[in-house]
Amino acid sequence: MNIESKIKKLKRNWLRYFMFIVGFLLLVSPFALVARTGLYLMGTTNNPAWQQASTDIPDIHSTCLRMTVDWIFNGDILERVAVYPLRGMILVLLPIAFLFGPLFCGWLCPAGSFTESLSRLVPSKFKMNLSNASPTAIRYGFLAAFVTLAVGIKFSDVIKAKFSSVCCSYCNFALTNRIIEGAFLLDLRDLFFGHWTSAALITLFLWLFVFGIFMQGGRGFCNFFCPAGALQSLLHFLGSKLRFTYKIRVDQSKCNDCWHCKNSCPVWAIQSGSIKIDRHLCNMCKECIIECNHGALSFSRGP
């Protein structure tokens, strides 16, 4: 795609890019407006979510979705939310995903939007194309392993000793926060050296480069390794069976098989053959609707 068509695409999708910025402002420090507002309403500046506090600055840990997936399945979630209500953000996102799809993933997630946006700057010839490989099995397999570990940590001291830090060590949300905070506060230690464990470096390499910038769509990490996204997708898949829920729908009679929608989908959710949406992957970004010149796609209710 040449520069001119990239600019055209940017203009058509301005609202989505605007929402990416909003996502950063709401969740990522040094802004973290959701966390700041929450602390203000609680009448404190101490961040109870940041347990080994090296700083009181609210950051993405305050609204982390990964750890809350752990807590849902090990039964701790209500107890944790009682201490710090912002921990319950995922409890709001799950019914939204059931009724309207994983809108958070497609419109607000700072980690996913970061890699997707950077990937768009790279010419397609430098990017791996796995769009014909359906990642659904790996995606749910990873979620199952993540949940199993969470439950195992609760009931086994041996598992706890070995794996209790896995969730955070391999976290793309935490890395997004570290990079952005380091850049804005001009904290070179945070940006380049501080806290960069070997696990964080491996995750950085996989999330940002292999499955991000140099992957078709820039959302490979979301597709394969995000437990929060997989859980929302599972609910979207179940919800999409019902007539009153919203989903991307295809009017086959209007489709002329041009494949513009398939090529624009960042998460490879549009399958070959007659156009079909994979509900296990679709993150409701609506890029396909914008790209379709024949009005064959819509975000609407129905069978």
Ligand code: SF4
């Ligand atoms: S962009 Fe529209 S017309 Fe083209 S293949 Fe997709 S649904 Fe069909």
Ligand code: SF4
């Ligand atoms: S199918 Fe459409 S709405 Fe769903 S992720 Fe792909 S481009 Fe976005």
